[in-house]
């Protein structure tokens with residue numbers, strides 16, 4: 605599918621606010637890719653599709669996970685995690701994306717994972733810090749991103765973990781593994 609066609613298709617599946625977020629992630633991911641040596645075209649493609657099914661009904665997201673052999677344990681954790689794995693499946697099946705690096709960056713953009721690739725890091729961090737984001741701590745993430753992808757992402761995951769603790773929610777193990785892995789990389 606051509607870039608413009610994909611953009612129109614994704615845009616039509618979300619409210620304008622979420623589309624503006626997607627534009628912010630695209631722009632930020634390309635900039636981070638150029639800065640840190642990832643492939644900007646892959647970063648942009650993953651960004652376009654990263655939240656493609658965020659506004660699909662959750663039972664539809666769950667169905668995709670159940671019926672296509674995606675990790676079933678996701679269904680025991682927060683629904684916010686589902687759109688990332690379901691989105692990677694949709695990227696392949698409906699948008700014809702076959703690049704595993706791009707699919708992984710979509711798949712792990714919410715939870716992270718152990719041994720995140722450069723592209724995983726760029727997309728996940730762009731999602732945290734795009735210009736439209738406004739949450740306590742986003743300023744620190746942006747500052748850290750000036751000199752370290754890993755430090756910036758750790759700051760992001762720390763904030764998410766704190767937020768989930770405060771809400772009394774379960775935390776998906778990959779998020780801990782991602783944070784542990786990033787800290788190890790900095791040692």
Ligand code: DGI
Pocket residue numbers: 625655658681682684685688713714715716731764768774775776777779
């Ligand atoms: O889809 P976005 O809003 O752009 O951002 P995202 O895909 O990073 O989703 C973030 C939300 O997911 C955030 O509100 C926290 C929530 N969440 C729920 N459980 C977990 C989780 N995030 C992580 N990293 N790990 C979890 O276990």
Ligand code: FE
Pocket residue numbers: 654655658687688713714
């Ligand atoms: Fe997302």
Ligand code: FE
Pocket residue numbers: 713714728731732
């Ligand atoms: Fe995220």
Ligand code: FE
Pocket residue numbers: 625629654655731
């Ligand atoms: Fe997002």
